Amino acid sequence: MYRYDTYDQTLVDERVVQFRDQMERHLSGRLGEEEFRPLRLQNGLYIQKHAPMLRIAIPYGMLSGPQLRRLGEITRRYDRGYAHFTTRQNLQLNWPKLEDVPQILGDLAEVQMHAIQTSGNCIRNTTSDQFAGIAADEVEDPRPWCELIRQWSTLHPEFAFLPRKFKIAVSGASADRAAIQVHDIGLRLWHDDQGELRVKVLAGGGLGRTPMIAETVREDLPWRHLLTYLEACVRVYNQFGRRDNKFKARIKILVKALGIEEFRRRVDAEWVHLKDGPQTLTQAAVDAARTHFVEPERRTVSDDAIAAFEKLRADNRAFSRFVTNNVTEHKVPGYKAVTLSLKRREHAPGDVTADQLDAIANLAERYSFGEVRVTHEQNLVLSDVPVDEVEALWGELEALGMANPTVGTLNDIICCPGGDYCGLANAVSIPIAQAIQERFEDLDFLYDIGPLDLNISGCMNACGHHHVGHIGILGVDKKGEEYYQVSLGGSSTDDTSLGKILGPSFFREDVPEVIDKVLQVYVAQRHEDERFLDTYRRIGHKPFKERVYA
Amino acid sequence: MPDAQLQHTQTLIKMGQPEQDEWALSRIDDALPTRRPVIVPLSLWQANADDQALAPWLSSDTELSDELAGQLASAPLVAIDFPAFTDGRGYTLARLLRERYRFEGEIRAIGDVLVDQLFYMTRCGFDALALRDDQHLEDALRALGAFSVSYQPAVDVREALFERRLREGNGHA
Numbered sequence: 165m166y167r168y169d170t171y172d173q174t175l176v177d178e179r180v181v182q183f184r185d186q187m188e189r190h191l192s193g194r195l196g197e198e199e200f201r202p203l204r205l206q207n208g209l210y211i212q213k214h215a216p217m218l219r220i221a222i223p224y225g226m227l228s229g230p231q232l233r234r235l236g237e238i239t240r241r242y243d244r245g246y247a248h249f250t251t252r253q254n255l256q257l258n259w260p261k262l263e264d265v266p267q268i269l270g271d272l273a274e275v276q277m278h279a280i281q282t283s284g285n286c287i288r289n290t291t292s293d294q295f296a297g298i299a300a301d302e303v304e305d306p307r308p309w310c311e312l313i314r315q316w317s318t319l320h321p322e323f324a325f326l327p328r329k330f331k332i333a334v335s336g337a338s339a340d341r342a343a344i345q346v347h348d349i350g351l352r353l354w355h356d357d358q359g360e361l362r363v364k365v366l367a368g369g370g371l372g373r374t375p376m377i378a379e380t381v382r383e384d385l386p387w388r389h390l391l392t393y394l395e396a397c398v399r400v401y402n403q404f405g406r407r408d409n410k411f412k413a414r415i416k417i418l419v420k421a422l423g424i425e426e427f428r429r430r431v432d433a434e435w436v437h438l439k440d441g442p443q444t445l446t447q448a449a450v451d452a453a454r455t456h457f458v459e460p461e462r463r464t465v466s467d468d469a470i471a472a473f474e475k476l477r478a479d480n481r482a483f484s485r486f487v488t489n490n491v492t493e494h495k496v497p498g499y500k501a502v503t504l505s506l507k508r509r510e511h512a513p514g515d516v517t518a519d520q521l522d523a524i525a526n527l528a529e530r531y532s533f534g535e536v537r538v539t540h541e542q543n544l545v546l547s548d549v550p551v552d553e554v555e556a557l558w559g560e561l562e563a564l565g566m567a568n569p570t571v572g573t574l575n576d577i578i579c580c581p582g583g584d585y586c587g588l589a590n591a592v593s594i595p596i597a598q599a600i601q602e603r604f605e606d607l608d609f610l611y612d613i614g615p616l617d618l619n620i621s622g623c624m625n626a627c628g629h630h631h632v633g634h635i636g637i638l639g640v641d642k643k644g645e646e647y648y649q650v651s652l653g654g655s656s657t658d659d660t661s662l663g664k665i666l667g668p669s670f671f672r673e674d675v676p677e678v679i680d681k682v683l684q685v686y687v688a689q690r691h692e693d694e695r696f697l698d699t700y701r702r703i704g705h706k707p708f709k710e711r712v713y714a
Numbered sequence: 715m716p717d718a719q720l721q722h723t724q725t726l727i728k729m730g731q732p733e734q735d736e737w738a739l740s741r742i743d744d745a746l747p748t749r750r751p752v753i754v755p756l757s758l759w760q761a762n763a764d765d766q767a768l769a770p771w772l773s774s775d776t777e778l779s780d781e782l783a784g785q786l787a788s789a790p791l792v793a794i795d796f797p798a799f800t801d802g803r804g805y806t807l808a809r810l811l812r813e814r815y816r817f818e819g820e821i822r823a824i825g826d827v828l829v830d831q832l833f834y835m836t837r838c839g840f841d842a843l844a845l846r847d848d849q850h851l852e853d854a855l856r857a858l859g860a861f862s863v864s865y866q867p868a869v870d871v872r873e874a875l876f877e878r879r880l881r882e883g884n885g886h887a
Binding site: 181203319324327402446449 | 872
């Protein structure tokens with residue numbers, strides 16, 4: 165993974181000094197709350213319902229063992245011994261003290277981490293595919309490109325006060341696992357007939373209050389122009405994005421208002437001046453970025469070991485369930501990627517304890533070259549596990565409560581922190597997730613239902629990505645009461661679609677029953693091997709609506 | 715009387731150093747003050763462009779056309795207004811003036827100009843910073859040097875860090 169050189173380290177160290185100074189001026193009254201607000205937000209610090217919240221950046225989801233241990237230490241020393249992985253591959257502390265935050269950032273800087281631009285109206289952490297570098301369907305490893313984008317966007321002097329937040333996602337595989345169609349800018353790396361790397365640039369996607377699917381700005385951008393083209397896109401947004409209404413300030417509203425042709429024309433008019441400028445990438449610069457993401461020194465796994473793995477899978481039902489759901493094919497025969505499930509009823513989806521963070525660091529070092537990836541589904545991945553070690557890893561994960569064999573099922577719920585923590589939320593979301601997990605915990609039932617994305621957001625800001633869940637649940641507030649709106653038919657992959665609201669919202673305690681009725685319709689109507697989403701798309705809204713509101 | 719409503723900067727930083735400000739600022743669109751030198755709204759300046767003791771200020775929503783940039787080339791200084799510190803359009807305007815239109819005179823930030831924006835402003839080509847009255851000079855001078863390294867090329871540094879690393883043989887970290 166990416167290792168800092170002295171320049172990177174200097175920058176994060178100076179950022180800590182700067183923020184300590186800002187915090188001191190704030191606490192002494194020289195820097196008022198209004199002026200301090202964007203400064204603290206661009207260091208990940210929110211003032212929340214019960215306490216401040218600190219969002220720590222995990223660039224494109226990559227973490228090392230020492231970083232995991234440091235995060236564990238931080239949660240023990242400054243928080244309550246646990247933390248929360250978010251849908252944007254970041255990590256949140258729920259209970260830090262305001263005045264401790266500069267020191268926390270200092271502790272993070274020692275392990276090459278920071279909280280720069282994890283909030284605020286600026287370019288946020290770039291996200292990517294959790295199987296980057298190991299996916300069989302990958303054309304180009306997106307991580308060096310994410311790192312180049314991270315550096316370009318970090319403390320960008322022109323773009324620290326955009327109309328609104330700005331999120332970029334990158335995919336380098338034939339299947340999109342980075343939800344690029346619902347980002348402000350989505351990038352897809354591909355090769356043309358001559359084998360030249362090109363970038364498809366999408367803009368104007370997003371969830372939130374007004375969900376939209378991105379449109380294509382440019383199909384075939386040559387790779388060397390990536391940063392100048394991004395600069396042109398963000399500059400057009402900075403100049404013309406709406407600033408009079410924060411609910412209409414995202415780039416999606418601008419793209420929609422101008423139309424994609426006019427948006428493209430303005431970007432191109434800007435790009436003419438930036439193209440071939442000093443930010444133009446060179447082969448040497450890209451090669452240098454790639455040296456941080458070389459193939460690990462994998463050992464040879466014998467055919468016998470592979471056969472033994474397959475035999476164990478055939479003989480042991482519990483192991484088979486784990487492999488089917490939580491183990492992913494690897495581009496190298498004899499290796500697998502193993503997903504650590506952070507979804508269990510006892511904890512909020514995406515939560516980990518300090519002890520688990522330590523244990524995960526140990527597992528990463530023993531089984532997977534010391535690296536861990538965070539997924540936007542709020543799980544973790546060990547990307548390089550030899551097949552003859554999967555069984556041992558499985559056993560260790562069982563003991564840690566992270567082997568729940570339900571990845572990709574109804575139980576693998578994406579969920580924001582909701583009203584239990586978040587100052588923006590209209591309603592709680594974690595108890596809804598737990599109630600659904602409790603009701604549908606029978607594995608045979610979950611497997612019979614098959615792949616199903618159930619996403620929950622506690623408000624229309626949509627951090628739980630409810631619009632793109634096959635089933636989406638949104639907490640709404642009506643005259644001080646919490647209600648839940650259910651939508652069906654969303655997707656965040658190649659067939660991205662936005663869910664359609666089923667009808668009037670429900671009481672909290674009725675939500676599991678509503679989900680059950682929706683699933684009953686699916687089970688009754690599905691064709692053989694048809695996913696929930698495909699059944700929904702085939703038969704439409706009506707049968708579900710009739711059953712639920714009967 | 716427009717002169718009665720003239721604004722005077724208490725703290726001006728030019729090229730990194732505090733400086734006494736000889737320019738006053740008028741935000742009144744329809745009447746020219748008598749005092750000189752004075753910074754006035756763009757339209758007033760355009761109507762009196764031969765007066766060398768007048769300079770224009772641009773609102774943050776100004777669309778910088780080739781024609782306007784051509785006119786501004788003769789201005790003794792160009793001020794760019796920050797109506798709120800959260801309005802980031804002024805950064806783009808300054809870069810366009812410097813990098814695209816090669817404006818070499820003073821570019822001055824006026825309005826909601828706060829200590830913690832100065833580093834970015836300088837990188838974007840502002841060389842005169844008229845601080846909001848409640849800002850402290852010593853904080854501002856410290857903030858100007860907040861970072862000794864930047865990833866991106868801008869007005870101050872024309873080389874991307876990825877190129878500098880290669881030049882220094884440090885590309886592989």
